[in-house]
Amino acid sequence: MTTTHTETTPVIPLPARAAAAVTALGALATAASAAMSWTWTSDFPGDLTYYGSPAGLQWLALAAGLLTLVLLLAAQGVPGLRWAAPTRSNNAVLLAATGALAVAVYSVAAVSVELGGLANLEPGGWVLTAGGLIAVLGALGLPLDRRTAVPLRILDKRLFVLVPVAPAAWFGAHAVPTDKPVAPVLTALAGGLAIAAGAVLLLQLGHLANSALRLGRIDRPLPPPRALPSWAEVLLIVLAFGLGLFAITFGIDTEYGELFTGYLLLVALAVPALAKAGLLARLRALTVKHRPVTTGAAFAAAASFPFTQTSDQYTSVATNILIFATVALGLNIVVGLAGLLDLGYVAFLGVGAYAAALVSGSPASPIHVQFPFWAAMLTGAVVSMVFGVLIGAPTLRLRGDYLAIVTLGFGEIFRITMLNLNGTTGPKVTNGSNGIPRIPDLKILGFDLGKPHTVLGVELGRFSNYYLLMLLVTALVVLVFARVGNSRIGRAWVAIREDETAAEAMGINGFRLKLLAFALGALLAGLAGTVQAHVSYTVTPDQYTFAEALPPNSAFLLAAVILGGMGTISGPLAGATLLFLIPKKLEFLADYQLLAFGAALIVLMRVRPEGLIPNRRRQLEFHEAALPAQATGEPTALTKAGA
């Protein structure tokens, strides 16, 4: 559509050699600052006062600096490091350097805000900032892949009215005496205006930067990989998953919000840098080639997480992430494959959890039975599926938005019914808002999941046990999703999502297949619910709402699917992990937590509408403009494939 002409020129005109040297200097300085003191007091979380002993944010600076350096050297073609950047792209270097700068700016800002001023910085803080800045400036001097022309977009002029209005409103609102009842309302309104004005300015600034830098989505062709023996490729996959486990464990184990935010910033820039460098594509090619190894490595990496932990503190987080992610994957069948918008999906998790709680032998359950583990799971899953069919059967005959409305209603009906079955407003089944407490721990073949066990010299606590059990459930759901998704049934679902009329004309019974998707989704959510009931000891109705600040709830589940990437397996898993961790770790933002979270979601959907890990179909859908550029490279690939 638009011009896709590209050039390889620096943004800041510098001799290529000099630019590389400057970048290297900046990267080294950033990395070196990790070994210096950043601040004088140990009041800042992580204690960044020591020389020669990196801690917390300093590790991130070290990682960012080293990554920039490695990518730079690889892009320069230094022998022995070329594998790190198969595309030899300098854009990757710039991204990594930006990551270093982001960590630096964020760290310095966090230190000075929390301790009260830049005076609290020690030399290490300044070296860090200078290093990040120099690295970015140097990287801007490297020959970068750029578009030849990007027209400057100006936002609607009327929006700029906000810019002078917002400060005026701010001062006006604060001039009102605080004892007046309208004062908080005015302050809130002024705050909203200020945010809107800020967003307008930021957006316009973004457009300005875009047209000045002209760094578009330009993908370099990947040179063919060096032939490696099979065992080496397998080793590389294992290595990659080991690194992935390390990175994710680091994120889950971050002890304070500041470190997690820095971690997110670094990851958000380092991952695209690795993608630009071509490393991710290389890895993907390897995983496609060795499917079983990849699946095994991923499972092994996930299973070894509890062994990296010394306490149950983070395994409980990880267990809840798994539950959330599994339910998200189940929802992905309904939303991502069959295209049915389900806004009350968390209710099926609730049905499973309540069913399991009722037959768990909890003293609060009116049914005084204690099913063995497998029977409880089966009960939860089947009951949930029955509810899925009951809700689906009358509504799935309709098309379009009716289903969304009905499922939204069902979600609320479930919660309110559970509240009302308390003995006063209805039969006594669920104890109303008190829920069903004291659900006993599961015992599988004499193995008590409630007690710590020592395996391979590592003590696995209660949550570690449940984590491993949940991992099996997740693996089962992944298996079901992968196999059904890529079968006659899965194709029929996608066909229905794409065009229901045409699908029916191809002989697909739309109603039956939609019901099947709905029932399967409900069943998988119910399965996860049975484990959840035991993990959290108690089931209460307010765990299963439509929207809340903390997952899992229907809105978050849907967000996890869309954010992660519809129709893929790893997408919802990644999306759920992020959506669980962000609110959890951003608790230090207190009142601004939801605001920051919302902003993060908006930015993410603006930058990557197809989701974090897109289905190749959806990637093409959203970035069609990039197609002509790819098409030029394609004919050769085609003839090769054809030959």
Added chain:
Amino acid sequence: MTTTAAPLLEVTGVTMRFGGLTAVNDVSLTVGEGEIIGLIGPNGAGKTTFFNCLTGLYVPTEGAVRYRDTLLPPKPHLVTQAGIARTFQNIRLFANMTVLENVLVGRHTRTREGIFSAILRGPGYHRAEAESREKAMELLQFTGLAEKADHLARNLPYGEQRKLEIARALASEPGLLLLDEPTAGMNPQETRAAEELVFAIRDKGVSILVIEHDMRFIFNLCDRTAVLVQGQKIVEGDRETVQNDERVITAYLGAPLEGTTPAVPESVPENVTETDQ
């Protein structure tokens, strides 16, 4: 041009009313084994509505549609299962699926693998899947799309999208194929290629009922042609019968052309495209 004894498709007195509007009025039509039948008529004559009545998309107000002597149920997927496949006037591919996947979806009714089979993946599943893929690739070879099996359907050029729709319809192993304006928007060369394709399909033993505006295409191709005007079938027969019929000439082809000889295909407007639905 020979008509076999037992008709494959027998439409008797089909009427479709939408409230006060009678879109199709008492239309009867038969398609014999191995026949290519054309259906023409001016814009809004009810041709596509008639198609929709045949394929179960609409339930006709009156009349009956029989296929191989059994009454067709008014459900699209059952009609396809019975052996009637169709294409759409405005291409309705599964745009974000690959070319091969589109054809595989077409095989839905001819395969039985359910959800348990998909999860367990026994030998039967692998056999059925392999067979489906093989048949789908054969059809892609047949329509000349095999090279593009892994492309997204949406990225195909227009003419190939039409071909893919036909391949997808053929995947359901139909006895009768309904083509709704297969050459709309095509240039003369592409139209000739489409003609070849339709003949090749007929040679595979599939009867064809085709809606078209391109007169040359219709008269080259069809054993018989029915003309629909304002929901009514006014005439049916071979090329001469249709071309010489006064009502057809006034209703559809316009006033008689200068000269006394009946309109020859060359002098007939070649490609009138229709955009109604």
